[in-house]
Amino acid sequence: MPPKGKKGGGAGDKSKTGEEERPEPLQAVILADPFKTRFSPFTLERPRCLLPVANTPLIEYTFEFLANAGVEEVFVYSGAHTDQVEEYILQSKWSTSSASSPFSKLEIIRSSSRSIGDAMRDLDKRAMLVGDFLIVYGDVVSNLPLEPALAAHRARRAADKNTIMTMVLREAGQTHRTKAQEASPVFVIDPTKNRCLHYEQMHARQSNHFVKIDPDLLSSHQELEIRQDLIDCGIDICTPDVLALWSDNFDFEAPRKGFLHSVLKDYELNGKTIHTHIVNDHYAARVRNLRAYDAVSRDIISRWAYPLCPDSNLLKGQTYRLQKGNVYKENDVILARSCVINRRSVIGAKTSIGDGSTISNSVVGRQCIIGRNVTIDGAYIWDSAVIGDGSTVTKAIVASEAAVGRKCIVEPGALIGEGVRIADGVTVPGTSRITRAKRKRGAEDYFGRDEPDVRLVGQGGDGYEFIGSDEEDEEGVEGLTSNGLSLFYNMQNLALSTESISTLNSEDELSEDRVAHHDRSAAGSFISIASDDSHASQHAGDFHHDAAASIFDSLQKGDEWENIQLELTALRMSTNASEHQLRRAVVAAFMKRIAQVVEAGTPAKAAVDEVLKGYGELVKKTMFDDGDRVDFLLLMQTDLAHRKEGANVLLYMCMELYRLDVMSAEVFERWWEDPKGMEGGEMEGVRGKTQQFIDFLKEESEEESEDEDEEDDEEDEDGD
Amino acid sequence: MAANVTPGLTPFLKSLKATPVESSIEHFISLLKRRQIRNSRPCAIATTQLLLRVVAEFKGRDVNKLLQRIRHVGQRLTAAQPREMAVGNIVRRVLGLIREVAEDDDADTSMSDAGFNSPSPANDGPHHDSLKRPALSSSISTFSPLRHGATLPAEPTGLHHSESSAGTESTEPHHRPNLFTSHTSYAPMHGSLLNIFQHGEFPGSSASTPPGYHSPTGKATPLMSQSFANLADSGPKKEKDLKAEVVEGIRELLDELDQVDDQIAAYALDHIHSNEIILTHTASTTVQKFLLTAARKRKFTVVHAEAYPNDSDDTHATVLDGRKTAGEADADADERFKPLTAAGITVILIPDSAVFAIMSRVNKVILATHTVLANGGLVAAAGARTIAKAAKMHQTPVVVVSGVYKLSPVYPFDVEELIEYGDAGKVADYDDGDFVDKVDVVNPLYDYVPADLVDLYITNLGGHAPSYLYRIVADHYRVEDINL
Incomplete structure (x- = not known):
């Protein structure tokens, strides 16, 4: 019996590891907001971690998992809808003011982070994490006892200070509904030490299924396992070193594809090792997209996640009871005599189901009204929804307070958002995502709504097709059905929608894309390449990292600029990277080097001089026209916006570039007026000190023109 | 903590x-x-x-x-x-x-x-x-x-x-x-x-x-x-x-x-005789102590059904070195005891499926329980009913050992309600994606054994017929308290 084993293990381990090693409490960070919008349109109005899975908010499962693991201090990192998350947590049993909380500390951190990388660096700054800690997402559902993993981690750590992280992975076969379907992680592991040596993501649509392994790995390790059969449930046991590494590498944004991949690659450089803890029993999964939502819900109902199942009544006031065939019913469910509840269904309290209705494989929330002769199969109906007589709902999600009229047909894959009303007799196609929330994300007033789309919801309905308001949103919707899935992947966004596992990586590409938007030809071609062959996009991601690292090394060593240039060109050619990418890498490397020198105590001006000396040509060679130069400056500004002394460095960089004749005054002016450079507080802030330089340039150019005028005059005079 | x-x-x-x-x-x-x-x-x-x-x-x-x-x-x-x-x-x-x-x-x-x-x-x-x-x-x-x-x-x-x-x-x-x-x-x-x-x-x-x-x-x-x-x-x-x-x-x-x-163990010698073949099930401490006490004086053979999947690990551990893989053994050190084999008892571990086949040779079945109900029925680890039924077929006496604290005044109107369904992953591996997707796996943790399949209860008060349990219930619980 597993919990028994857990308990015993716990008691035993406590007496050994607990006392000998560290008295510190076990801490955990929940990334409640994975900076993704895969659950749109539902996440427009509700944070993802509060979406109900089998009628229990997602974050409850995460808390259960942490409580199970004996975690004592919890930090919840939340981005969007922080207020709702905070309100929910404060009222839940987990809040430290509640008597039942197993945690001694529960803190909600508000942040403006835009990626997991930012969140990590922010955490590092706050220095709240003292010992080893857990990082989990706010969507983990697991009954895994962490004790063995923690013990193994500590043992390794005691032996070698450089083991910084242990990833907990669950074995699963080749095809598994709970595994990530479209981008599967590939782990290269040394089974003798459980060390992870290499990490890559492989895409289902990728043309070639190759993993590139450094030949050194083959020679230096007796055994290698290359595994693709693992569910990466995002549970990491980290040491504070991990945060430091995040801080050092400002360009990491995603924990797997960015951080993990790079740290493993740079093993030679930093000497840090990352290990895996592979389990083959218990349940662990992440609700990372709608497909996983479906899979995890079914796992919970089929009791694979026991004891995390509806009849455990995790929430106060729940009264689920299990009946034959995995049917869970709360008290006060009103069932008509002739209705049929088939296997694997969950029905919440105060829901009424009319005559002749059939419910199978579905979750129905509380206070729902299901009419007569309704057929619901494989659907998720959230609280207080209404389904009219004679309707059919198949493999769809109907969110809270939504109403589906009579004789409607909701086709597989349809998503009906909160409060949407579908008029009688409408057929909702499987590709539609209907919402009632304002189109713009982040708008204060969610209740203000646009005109309903009558074509979609029928006369008297309310709601309209959800259109991703920015690139991020396109990514999200992986349908509940596998055929629906392909529909959602429309071609135009192939490059963006591929990364599903690692939230960070797609973020990486996105931010990149955001910057690249104004960059005409180069960025454009990059995107098109990526969509033709998503493999290339992966290489492109690698390119940035490789290039930045190699330039940085060279700068440190003081190599000849020609050599660097040669190396870069080769790298660029081999990975098909764009000019823009190249510049980005160059900027990143130079800025990092400067930051390093500045940190060593050199004043900003001297640092800039020192680093740039001899490399003016290199910088020059990365751009060919003024557009490129503006792009360069923008990249520089973006990069410096996050750095210490950024404003000073920017000023001196500009002066130096001007002095070296890399940039002309016009370029500076164009850059200065570029709206991209004025977005957001940080971007504004970093410009501040450069104002004087720009003013100086302007004056100078005026003087020049005056001079020219004078000269002209003189000539004129001469001519006379 | x-x-x-x-x-x-x-x-x-x-x-x-x-x-x-x-x-x-x-x-x-x-x-x-x-x-x-x-x-x-x-x-x-x-x-x-x-x-x-x-x-x-x-x-x-x-x-x-x-x-x-x-x-x-x-x-x-x-x-x-x-x-x-x-x-x-x-x-x-x-x-x-x-x-x-x-x-x-x-x-x-x-x-x-x-x-x-x-x-x-x-x-x-x-x-x-x-x-x-x-x-x-x-x-x-x-x-x-x-x-x-x-x-x-x-x-x-x-x-x-x-x-x-x-x-x-x-x-x-x-x-x-x-x-x-x-x-x-x-x-x-x-x-x-x-x-x-x-x-x-x-x-x-x-x-x-x-x-x-x-x-x-x-x-x-x-x-x-x-x-x-x-x-x-x-x-x-x-x-x-x-x-x-x-x-x-x-x-x-x-x-x-x-x-x-x-x-309970003090009654062991009254019920276990020399050269008997005893069949038991699951890694119950009560049963182990009962058998151990008897083993001090008498030689007999124990056939142990392994109670796969929920209790099999513990059962194996108990047979091997007398302690469960976890649980109570760690909770208090004195819970540890020697395995039966150390007391010179032959222990034969069998899969649950072999219970019926071996039943004809068994002299007595000793079952541990999860709960004993007022009507004399009991809720025990899954597999108990098969054993009890097989024993009935072969007219083998079934003895249930249970502390009085397990005796509940609840009457089993709905037997289904009493049975907990556990982790499906114990029965079928979760790794097997196709399996998880297409097959319903049911893993009941308990069985309900009706009173007529049990011959004797041994509690810390002594031995009782199943039909007599209601009396002990009446002795221990107030009528006012039966419905909490």
Whole structure:
């Protein structure tokens, strides 16, 4: 019996590891907001971690998992809808003011982070994490006892200070509904030490299924396992070193594809090792997209996640009871005599189901009204929804307070958002995502709504097709059905929608894309390449990292600029990277080097001089026209916006570039007026000190023109 | 709580002292929900300790309020995990205990009332009293079956002793409880400790009980002295003692839980004979101790069904080195015992599927249980019913060993409700994606074994026929408390 084993293990381990090693409490960070919008349109109005899975908010499962693991201090990192998350947590049993909380500390951190990388660096700054800690997402559902993993981690750590992280992975076969379907992680592991040596993501649509392994790995390790059969449930046991590494590498944004991949690659450089803890029993999964939502819900109902199942009544006031065939019913469910509840269904309290209705494989929330002769199969109906007589709902999600009229047909894959009303007799196609929330994300007033789309919801309905308001949103919707899935992947966004596992990586590409938007030809071609062959996009991601690292090394060593240039060109050619990418890498490397020198105590001006000396040509060679130069400056500004002394460095960089004749005054002016450079507080802030330089340039150019005028005059005079 | 401990019984018990009662209750509820405390014994121990705290923290003297409070806590606990019947059982026992103490007090004061106020015979006393306090019918308490069983085991119904009986006989309505009381007296009820206070409270009855008297538990003696001590400072202090007495009673309960296995094991030699072949199932500590005790004197063969999938690891560990892979063995070190093989017993491990085939050679089946129900049926680890049924086919006697604390007054109207379904991943590997997707996997943790498949129950009170269990239920639980 597993919990028994857990308990015993716990008691035993406590007496050994607990006392000998560290008295510190076990801490955990929940990334409640994975900076993704895969659950749109539902996440427009509700944070993802509060979406109900089998009628229990997602974050409850995460808390259960942490409580199970004996975690004592919890930090919840939340981005969007922080207020709702905070309100929910404060009222839940987990809040430290509640008597039942197993945690001694529960803190909600508000942040403006835009990626997991930012969140990590922010955490590092706050220095709240003292010992080893857990990082989990706010969507983990697991009954895994962490004790063995923690013990193994500590043992390794005691032996070698450089083991910084242990990833907990669950074995699963080749095809598994709970595994990530479209981008599967590939782990290269040394089974003798459980060390992870290499990490890559492989895409289902990728043309070639190759993993590139450094030949050194083959020679230096007796055994290698290359595994693709693992569910990466995002549970990491980290040491504070991990945060430091995040801080050092400002360009990491995603924990797997960015951080993990790079740290493993740079093993030679930093000497840090990352290990895996592979389990083959218990349940662990992440609700990372709608497909996983479906899979995890079914796992919970089929009791694979026991004891995390509806009849455990995790929430106060729940009264689920299990009946034959995995049917869970709360008290006060009103069932008509002739209705049929088939296997694997969950029905919440105060829901009424009319005559002749059939419910199978579905979750129905509380206070729902299901009419007569309704057929619901494989659907998720959230609280207080209404389904009219004679309707059919198949493999769809109907969110809270939504109403589906009579004789409607909701086709597989349809998503009906909160409060949407579908008029009688409408057929909702499987590709539609209907919402009632304002189109713009982040708008204060969610209740203000646009005109309903009558074509979609029928006369008297309310709601309209959800259109991703920015690139991020396109990514999200992986349908509940596998055929629906392909529909959602429309071609135009192939490059963006591929990364599903690692939230960070797609973020990486996105931010990149955001910057690249104004960059005409180069960025454009990059995107098109990526969509033709998503493999290339992966290489492109690698390119940035490789290039930045190699330039940085060279700068440190003081190599000849020609050599660097040669190396870069080769790298660029081999990975098909764009000019823009190249510049980005160059900027990143130079800025990092400067930051390093500045940190060593050199004043900003001297640092800039020192680093740039001899490399003016290199910088020059990365751009060919003024557009490129503006792009360069923008990249520089973006990069410096996050750095210490950024404003000073920017000023001196500009002066130096001007002095070296890399940039002309016009370029500076164009850059200065570029709206991209004025977005957001940080971007504004970093410009501040450069104002004087720009003013100086302007004056100078005026003087020049005056001079020219004078000269002209003189000539004129001469001519006379 | 110490750092980084997986929650469970031991950390819970440790944390109990330091944390406020209310959070302990909540903590226990979540542990129950998460199945971090599971199975009858840990649940019973945790519940008892928790209630001990609840009583100790209780402010005020009003018995009814205390009853209400315990009942309320009990409701929450049982709602958290209705299938762990031991929790409800313990709550009911404690409730009964409080009633007992309170009513005793009551009877006592009424007696002194009678003594002071009216020179009339004692008959009027209880009557008068019951008029004053209709809620607490004192005669029930004085005529508690337990009391009779303990003090005068062979006493026929009519033979009441002194003060209390005189009172009751005069008032017919109060006499009613006698009906079942009288039956009890035939029961070997020595083990019950609940009634001991009464001896203390009644000068007459305590005198009639020889101080050297002790129940098979051997636990009565310190209690007796305790109750005599109570006796010494009677009078106005009485009411104050209520809490102390209840606390003392709960401690008794804890002792009972502690010793229950040894008490049961004491009957082993009566039931296991030389050269028998005994079939058992699951890694129950109770059964292991039972067999070990027998093994000291006799040689026999044990056939052990492995109880796959839920209990098989523990079973293997028990067969191999006498301790479960985890659980209680770690909880308290003295739980560890030698494996049967070390005592020179041949142990044969068989898969559950071979039970029927081997049954023809088996002399006796010994089953452990999760819960025993009032109708004589039981809820035991999955596979128990197959074994019981096979035993029935072959006319092999089925003996169930179980502490009284597992005995529940609940009547199984809906058998399905009693059975918990566990982790499907134990049956089929979760790794197999196709399987998970396409097949419904059901893993019941328990089986319901109807009463007619069981021949004998051995509790810490001795052996009973299944049909007799309702009587023990009546002895241990108050009718008022059966529905929490």
